[in-house]
Amino acid sequence: MAERQVIDARGAFCPGPLMELIAALKLAAVGDEVEVWSSDQGSIKDIPEWIKKVGHEMVGIEERKGYAEIVVRKLK
Amino acid sequence: MAKKILIVGGGLAGTIVGNGLCRKIGSELSRGDIVITMLGATNQHLYQPGLLYVPFGRIRESELVRDQRKVIDKRVVFHVDPAVNIDVDKQEVTTESGRVHGYDYLVIATGSRVMPQTIPGMAEGAHWFYELDAARKMRDALDKFEGGKVVVNVNAPHKCPVAPLEITFMLQELFEQRGIADKCEITYTYPIGRLHALEPVAEWALPEMEQRGIKYETFFNTKSVDPKARTITSEEGSTLPFDLLVTIPPHQGQQVIEDSDLGKGGWVPTNKLTLHREGSENVFVVGDTTNIPISKAGSTAHFEADTIVDNLASLLTEGRMARDYDGKVYCFVETGLTTGTYVWFNYTTPPNPGPPSQMIHWLKLAYNRMYWLSARGLL
Numbered sequence: 001m002a003e004r005q006v007i008d009a010r011g012a013f014c015p016g017p018l019m020e021l022i023a024a025l026k027l028a029a030v031g032d033e034v035e036v037w038s039s040d041q042g043s044i045k046d047i048p049e050w051i052k053k054v055g056h057e058m059v060g061i062e063e064r065k066g067y068a069e070i071v072v073r074k075l076k
Numbered sequence: 077m078a079k080k081i082l083i084v085g086g087g088l089a090g091t092i093v094g095n096g097l098c099r100k101i102g103s104e105l106s107r108g109d110i111v112i113t114m115l116g117a118t119n120q121h122l123y124q125p126g127l128l129y130v131p132f133g134r135i136r137e138s139e140l141v142r143d144q145r146k147v148i149d150k151r152v153v154f155h156v157d158p159a160v161n162i163d164v165d166k167q168e169v170t171t172e173s174g175r176v177h178g179y180d181y182l183v184i185a186t187g188s189r190v191m192p193q194t195i196p197g198m199a200e201g202a203h204w205f206y207e208l209d210a211a212r213k214m215r216d217a218l219d220k221f222e223g224g225k226v227v228v229n230v231n232a233p234h235k236c237p238v239a240p241l242e243i244t245f246m247l248q249e250l251f252e253q254r255g256i257a258d259k260c261e262i263t264y265t266y267p268i269g270r271l272h273a274l275e276p277v278a279e280w281a282l283p284e285m286e287q288r289g290i291k292y293e294t295f296f297n298t299k300s301v302d303p304k305a306r307t308i309t310s311e312e313g314s315t316l317p318f319d320l321l322v323t324i325p326p327h328q329g330q331q332v333i334e335d336s337d338l339g340k341g342g343w344v345p346t347n348k349l350t351l352h353r354e355g356s357e358n359v360f361v362v363g364d365t366t367n368i369p370i371s372k373a374g375s376t377a378h379f380e381a382d383t384i385v386d387n388l389a390s391l392l393t394e395g396r397m398a399r400d401y402d403g404k405v406y407c408f409v410e411t412g413l414t415t416g417t418y419v420w421f422n423y424t425t426p427p428n429p430g431p432p433s434q435m436i437h438w439l440k441l442a443y444n445r446m447y448w449l450s451a452r453g454l455l
């Protein structure tokens with residue numbers, strides 16, 4: 001069964017949401033999803049940019065009050 | 077019956093918790109109302125930030141290591157007998173020798189470890205300085221190095237967010253001092269789209285690298301190393317040749333955490349304010365082994381440990397928690413062999429480093445010397 005892990009990286013200045021996502025994907029199985037919560041405006045741009053570069057799947061971005069929920073699926 | 081506090085791990089965080097508790101609840105300890113036990117994997121306490129200077133021969137190894145029994149308060153019962161299983165339901169920790177320790181309060185402080193073996197070819201093809209033996213090998217390789225392509229490769233996650241930049245600038249200065257800089261080309265690689273996780277540090281590092289002729293590649297997450305062909309390839313599809321590869325390997329928490337089913341990758345799900353293990357009111361987690369999304373650094377371990385000391389002392393004497401951890405992290409950054417800067421932030425205050433100066437470099441060196449006082453809880 002594919003799992004979904006939630007990382008609350010709101011207010012995380014270092015290492016920050018993308019680095020947390022990269023670390024979580026290393027431990028995830030192919031098909032698993034990781035949902036990152038980020039209050040850093042940059043994440044909405046840099047997470048999809050990296051996902052495209054590396055070849056995972058962007059499942060979606062939901063804008064909440066003061067943060068975004070970004071869901072990614074591990075493809076390889 | 078005496079109340080039992082069990083600390084697993086006698087590195088920076090565990091030691092500060094043990095020593096801090098002895099200061100706060102000294103009378104309860106002397107009456108025998110409370111007993112503090114610590115389980116360690118070794119009797120040697122290693123000053124890890126000092127490892128940065130080993131490849132350059134700039135620290136005596138005797139300065140890096142102390143006998144843990146001299147660093148930890150004598151009132152803490154210290155066993156060199158690593159934990160092999162932590163059962164939070166039964167409230168029992170089993171050790172390598174087969175002993176079983178019960179507890180009323182448990183503090184998990186087992187830190188993190190480098191895992192080069194998780195990337196094909198990395199252990200064979202790369203040097204790193206995050207462990208003493210490896211740092212010695214890197215020193216030997218640097219001694220023989222006469223020029224060529226150097227890749228400084230950073231992987232996520234890793235402890236001490238600033239050490240990769242520090243080693244890069246220090247290498248560049250070393251090559252200049254040896255008069256071989258024109259025969260050397262350094263390329264620094266980083267997992268995300270800028271040169272450092274902290275935005276202001278990344279902004280500072282960019283012109284510094286350009287001015288010093290250091291190349292860089294961002295969005296570089298290592299897929300494999302080919303030790304024979306001497307190339308390193310990223311998940312993003314880039315391959316770089318090297319004559320000397322210096323890596324910051326990806327980290328994980330300890331095996332005992334995974335074996336006890338306490339957290340994937342050895343990272344324990346932890347409440348970022350109370351530092352409780354998620355789901356346990358009597359288990360605290362401190363230092364590198366938490367899954368809190370902040371820097372895995374000595375200062376983080378220190379500020380978290382102080383919070384746990386206050387809360388445990390208050391729980392044991394008054395039955396209530398004292399305060400939350402505010403997410404504070406403080407880092408000195410070596411910007412070369414002779415200058416440094418610093419940066420601090422917490423959950424609500426963004427980082428803002430000052431300009432590099434020689435004074436900050438000396439402060440960092442002074443801090444290196446003062447580490448032992450801070451582990452003993454005197455700073």
Ligand SMILES: Cc1cc2nc3c(=O)[nH]c(=O)nc-3n(C[C@H](O)[C@H](O)[C@H](O)COP(=O)(O)OP(=O)(O)OC[C@H]3O[C@@H](n4cnc5c(N)ncnc54)[C@H](O)[C@@H]3O)c2cc1C
Pocket residue numbers: 084085086087088089090115116117118124125126127128157158159160185186187188205206207235236239330332362363364365372373374375376377406407408
């Ligand atoms: C090269 C380098 C440079 C660094 N520079 C800095 C810096 O400039 N500033 C900074 O703030 N931080 C720095 N750090 C990071 C800092 O050293 C760590 O973040 C800090 O030591 C974390 O403390 P800890 O107690 O969580 O883990 P550790 O200090 O690593 O302690 C964990 C302890 O647990 C023990 N242990 C492991 N498994 C078991 C087991 N099964 N049972 C019992 N015990 C066990 C280990 O032996 C160890 O003693 C640096 C680290 C390195 C490697």
